[in-house]
Amino acid sequence: MTESKAENVGQSAYQKLLDDLPRTGPGSRGGEMLRRYWHPVCLSANLTDIPIAVRMLCEDLVVFRDGKGRPGLLGIHCPHRLASLEYGQVREDGLMCSYHGWRYDTQGRCIDQPLEPRDSDLKSKIRHLWYPVEEWGGVIWTYMGSEKENPPPLQKIDVLARTDGDVKLVDGDVRNYNYLNWMENFADMGHAVVLHGLQIRDVPEELKPYNDYSIKNWTPLPLEHVETEFGMKTVAVLDTGDPEVKFVNTWSMAMPIHWRFSGIRSGFPPDFTDERQEGGGMIRIIDDTHFELIRYNLFRNGNFPGPIVFGLPPGLKGTTEKKAHDKRPYSGWEGVPALEDLVLQESQGDIPERRLEHLGTSDRGVIMMRRIWHKSIEDVATGKDPKGVERKQNGMLEVDTFHGHVKVNELKIGPENMPSSRDGQGLIRDKEGKLVFGEPS
Numbered sequence: 001m002t003e004s005k006a007e008n009v010g011q012s013a014y015q016k017l018l019d020d021l022p023r024t025g026p027g028s029r030g031g032e033m034l035r036r037y038w039h040p041v042c043l044s045a046n047l048t049d050i051p052i053a054v055r056m057l058c059e060d061l062v063v064f065r066d067g068k069g070r071p072g073l074l075g076i077h078c079p080h081r082l083a084s085l086e087y088g089q090v091r092e093d094g095l096m097c098s099y100h101g102w103r104y105d106t107q108g109r110c111i112d113q114p115l116e117p118r119d120s121d122l123k124s125k126i127r128h129l130w131y132p133v134e135e136w137g138g139v140i141w142t143y144m145g146s147e148k149e150n151p152p153p154l155q156k157i158d159v160l161a162r163t164d165g166d167v168k169l170v171d172g173d174v175r176n177y178n179y180l181n182w183m184e185n186f187a188d189m190g191h192a193v194v195l196h197g198l199q200i201r202d203v204p205e206e207l208k209p210y211n212d213y214s215i216k217n218w219t220p221l222p223l224e225h226v227e228t229e230f231g232m233k234t235v236a237v238l239d240t241g242d243p244e245v246k247f248v249n250t251w252s253m254a255m256p257i258h259w260r261f262s263g264i265r266s267g268f269p270p271d272f273t274d275e276r277q278e279g280g281g282m283i284r285i286i287d288d289t290h291f292e293l294i295r296y297n298l299f300r301n302g303n304f305p306g307p308i309v310f311g312l313p314p315g316l317k318g319t320t321e322k323k324a325h326d327k328r329p330y331s332g333w334e335g336v337p338a339l340e341d342l343v344l345q346e347s348q349g350d351i352p353e354r355r356l357e358h359l360g361t362s363d364r365g366v367i368m369m370r371r372i373w374h375k376s377i378e379d380v381a382t383g384k385d386p387k388g389v390e391r392k393q394n395g396m397l398e399v400d401t402f403h404g405h406v407k408v409n410e411l412k413i414g415p416e417n418m419p420s421s422r423d424g425q426g427l428i429r430d431k432e433g434k435l436v437f438g439e440p441s
């Protein structure tokens with residue numbers, strides 16, 4: 001069988017995209033795209049008086065505060081004889097290598113070489129690898145792109161900027177696979193019905209009709225994927241056992257590392273209690289096959305009864321019984337959505353062999369996401385800003401999400417309950433109060 005030339009061209013272009021997509025290192029097309037955005041390095045609270053080794057986008061670095069409290073990010077190996085600056089000493093004006101005392105400021109300038117002759121100009125010839133750092137919202141951020149001398153302003157994150165509740169940041173959930181396995185999960189909403197069952201455990205009898213995945217028109221899922229100025233979102237409006245009540249679920253992604261799920265949450269009938277929390281998180285990309293999740297949530301005073309837990313606590317176990325003959329790494333994993341996601345994402349491979357996939361109609365979100373990533377990679381390759389890069393000062397990433405039950409044409413989810421929404425854009429109702437998908441025109 002012969003293949004047409006056009007097919008060959010198309011396939012090789014797609015293969016090229018699949019090769020580029022998961023790459024995060026310097027000089028790779030994926031990595032160059034990622035370097036056009038600000039990235040989290042660590043939480044402010046964790047950076048005290050000791051330098052911390054940190055691998056970012058395949059580069060081994062050290063983050064520290066100088067004696068004045070100013071954060072800095074340098075290459076980890078001292079340019080003298082390559083000792084690790086992880087063991088360096090914090091000084092008033094920078095970080096001193098413990099081996100022979102060479103000292104660096106936060107911009108990588110070498111400001112002392114105590115063993116060199118007084119009149120040596122060697123230190124003026126040394127400029128160590130450095131990246132600009134900003135501290136905002138409880139997070140140390142860096143920009144690792146070619147514009148590092150004059151980077152675009154740090155884009156603020158709506159949830160972290162809020163003052164009408166308690167913002168909680170949780171780090172430390174490190175995964176051993178490519179960051180896109182995680183991000184694609186947010187474009188792939190169908191998995192929620194199969195993998196998680198969308199079943200809330202211990203739901204009271206009277207609320208079961210609203211949490212009933214036996215309702216036939218949930219499959220295929222009525223999903224809408226919407227490209228946004230910051231990335232994309234997926235919205236599902238699902239029937240419940242009560243024709244008046246819908247279950248709405250929104251997942252959003254902001255290029256290239258932010259996700260939102262369970263933003264403003266409305267609980268069950270009859271009062272549709274507003275749970276008064278908004279949240280999501282971001283990825284610290286370590287390298288092609290490792291990343292760390294940094295979750296952020298805003299908790300406001302409200303009538304949600306709590307307790308609220310989020311994240312993946314260490315040692316988390318599924319709810320199913322582990323059989324003695326089950327030797328799989330995560331046996332007994334079923335029953336906890338966060339653990340279910342981890343198991344299945346990791347099982348795809350540290351960098352999945354995506355050319356072996358067979359995508360179907362339910363993968364429209366994944367396909368949209370790849371188009372968005374592809375466009376961003378191409379934009380960077382041709383000297384343009386990729387999607388979501390904000391050049392204006394004090395830019396704010398505003399992502400609205402909603403999760404929960406709504407009574408058709410009665411409950412209004414207005415801007416007052418969705419403070420992160422910009423001009424009502426993306427609300428789940430139109431101006432007449434009818435449920436809508438995505439952005440009203």
Ligand code: FES
Pocket residue numbers: 078079080081082083097098099100101102
């Ligand atoms: S190796 Fe760092 S000062 Fe010599």
Ligand SMILES: [Fe+2]
Pocket residue numbers: 185191192196337341
């Ligand atoms: Fe999931």
